[in-house]
Amino acid sequence: MPALSTPALVLRRADYKDYDRxxxxxxxxxxxxxxxxxxxxxxxxxLTNATEPFAYGEYQLYLRKDRxxxxxxxxxxxxxxxxxxxxxxxxxxxxxxxxxxxVMPEAPxxxxxxxxxxxxxxxxxxxxxPELLTMAFEMHLMAQLGLQPRVDSCLLxxxxxxxxxxxxxxxxxxxxxxxxxxxxxxxNGARRIIMKLPRTAFEKIDLVxxxxxxxxxxxxxxxxVIDRLHVEDYxxxxxxxxxx
Ligand SMILES: [Zn+2]
Numbered sequence: 001m002p003a004l005s006t007p008a009l010v011l012r013r014a015d016y017k018d019y020d021r022x023x024x025x026x027x028x029x030x031x032x033x034x035x036x037x038x039x040x041x042x043x044x045x046x047l048t049n050a051t052e053p054f055a056y057g058e059y060q061l062y063l064r065k066d067r068x069x070x071x072x073x074x075x076x077x078x079x080x081x082x083x084x085x086x087x088x089x090x091x092x093x094x095x096x097x098x099x100x101x102x103v104m105p106e107a108p109x110x111x112x113x114x115x116x117x118x119x120x121x122x123x124x125x126x127x128x129x130p131e132l133l134t135m136a137f138e139m140h141l142m143a144q145l146g147l148q149p150r151v152d153s154c155l156l157x158x159x160x161x162x163x164x165x166x167x168x169x170x171x172x173x174x175x176x177x178x179x180x181x182x183x184x185x186x187x188n189g190a191r192r193i194i195m196k197l198p199r200t201a202f203e204k205i206d207l208v209x210x211x212x213x214x215x216x217x218x219x220x221x222x223x224x225v226i227d228r229l230h231v232e233d234y235x236x237x238x239x240x241x242x243x244x
Pocket of ligand 1: 155157158159175178179
């Protein structure tokens with residue numbers, strides 16, 4: 001029976017039959033994996049905690065009839081701290097939906113995996129506003145996917161940008177004020193945050209807090225993420241964080 005052992009983060013779980021769960025795992029080497037965890041809803045099952053969303057650890061799976069089954073798990077971090085901070089938890093739930101949309105089966109995503117764990121540590125333990133952490137996570141996510149919007153020069157005429165500009169979420173970048181565009185204007189500061197934050201380590205994103213334009217950048221970038229990852233099923237998670 002082919003077996004594999006991999007680090008993984010649980011993105012989603014769903015009850016299955018009487019005592020089982022289906023889990024969606026994010027792994028660095030194999031991308032997204034759906035697996036069944038048998039008996040994990042029986043009391044005292046060692047797999048119960050390991051099949052909760054946000055659980056991270058070393059997962060041993062085996063493959064039978066084209067389906068992965070969770071065999072054993074050594075949990076390293078279950079991010080339980082998030083459940084004590086409801087607002088942060090809602091943001092984390094949105095991140096998991098984004099990852100479900102972005103990570104493809106059998107597509108390695110090592111860099112994204114490491115950044116996700118780092119970002120979740122900040123979401124669990126730092127006092128930075130969750131909106132700021134979500135913006136940083138979205139920007140790093142899109143950069144890892146090769147979907148960073150172009151904001152250093154005008155999408156239409158190529159002119160280098162040094163000032164406020166339109167931000168076109170659908171075309172995926174900035175358009176100078178000399179070119180014709182119906183898309184909203186963003187400040188030079190917000191444009192520069194969109195340009196630089198994907199290359200800023202989480203250790204340094206607190207510097208953005210002093211920047212008056214970060215909420216504007218977060219709003220503009222959110223529209224872009226929604227357009228690019230076009231997945232309807234994260235709408236409820238998104239509504240939860242936006243009504244806060
Ligand atoms: Zn232009």
